[in-house]
Amino acid sequence: MDIYESAVDEVAAAGYSRIALGVEYKGSRYKGWQRQADGVRSVQETLEKALSRVAASPVSVLCAGRTDAGVHACGQVVHFDTQAVRPERAWVMGANAELPHDISVTWARPMPADFHARFKAVARRYRYVIYNDPIRPAHLGEEVTWNHRPLDVARMAEAAAPLLGTHDFSAFRASQCQAKSPIKQLHHLRVTRHGQMIVIDVRANAFLHHMVRNLAGVLMAIGSGDKPVSWAREVLEGRERRQGGVTAHPYGLYLVSVEYPQAYALPDRYIGPHFLTGFADLPS
Template structure:
């Protein structure tokens, strides 16, 4: 039970700052990533904070579950922000969406306790990387999938992906500029599923390193097209050397689709995206 809601604050009472959690979905093509940057550089965070600030009638600063790179999308980016404005959750929801650009939407908003933190309270994060596997370059969804014209053997990719599940030092799968304190992460599951011309890499871990999913996708595509043996995925992992991992896959097909929090926060559960592959939600979680 949240101790203080926006509606319950009496006009004569002292100012009460309340914390709100919200789910944001966005198409990242037009932005230089989530994080607010210097003036003139478009970011998702800046657009979200401008919209929320208009609803609150005061500057709003947000904290996200995971910063996404330029061109990366999200169907379930979780944020939190603090405000002393007395607004209902419907006010936040409708007001924010009325002020957001068409490629960003607020999916839900909910009051939470002050100890909730969008980043540090998260127990796991889940990404999906969508590959369009066809000799012909797609005219549709061009910036929402990664096109690979070579025939990919999904069974080889599945075998290679299984070698990465568990707790490992993922130094060879992170960007050189990654600032994470430790390269040791735990992958809970790594699945590859084909839907027609789409191949979807679905990966859940306690946390991810910078470019980790895109580097995994790059390695698996090299294995899938027969350029490398299945064992190469483990050899790259064992090397702990980014130079051994080949090319980083493009950002276009990458989606942040879920963030897991302790049950006590009782956050809404929204179906995982991307929307154009709704059949993915039949996958066993």
């Protein structure tokens, strides 16, 4: 937890309105979500500058999940507190007029004072997109991970099955992970092929640092035949990161959805990324 996610931000102060936003972005040009002390480009700082212009006062935002450098989002949720009064449309259109082309605000809603983008979330969902072809793609080069070796999706899906449920995912967390507990509940982990695209779709109550990329790395090693199907379970039960192979590239990773209690009535949007929305056979 950092200074921008401290306990004082759990409830909006008197005289302030709490606003929630849906945000999507391409992470390729940014050093991750979180504002950096050395002033390098981050999604958070870029969004805050745009919202501050709309509010005509400083705005600090808190997000549902801090994405790494190169990672994208279709369904990021943030909130901020402000004394500025603006219609929902003004927050959306005003922010987008100030933002660069690779960040967009998709919706805005006034929220109860106790809403918190991070702490009130009950589930998060990611998609990891692999372009599986001998030739590297000239398009979507920063939006997908290219794997030139043939990947067996059936083997990958079989290997994923033992990872479902509540487990200690220590073997899938980065060494710098700050989570208090490695125990997470994986609700689904689906692996499907759509032409040259392979999509790893994973939903959990929360994720560890690099957890999805480490899951993807293990499944690709199994799909290529380098490792047996049983290896995913062995890595999980070993609980040691050094046994889990390489961390997959960030470019194919998307935060696609964050879920909250129905009482907050946040807008529903399609599950991205955009270039997959026409795939009728992709599980919703």
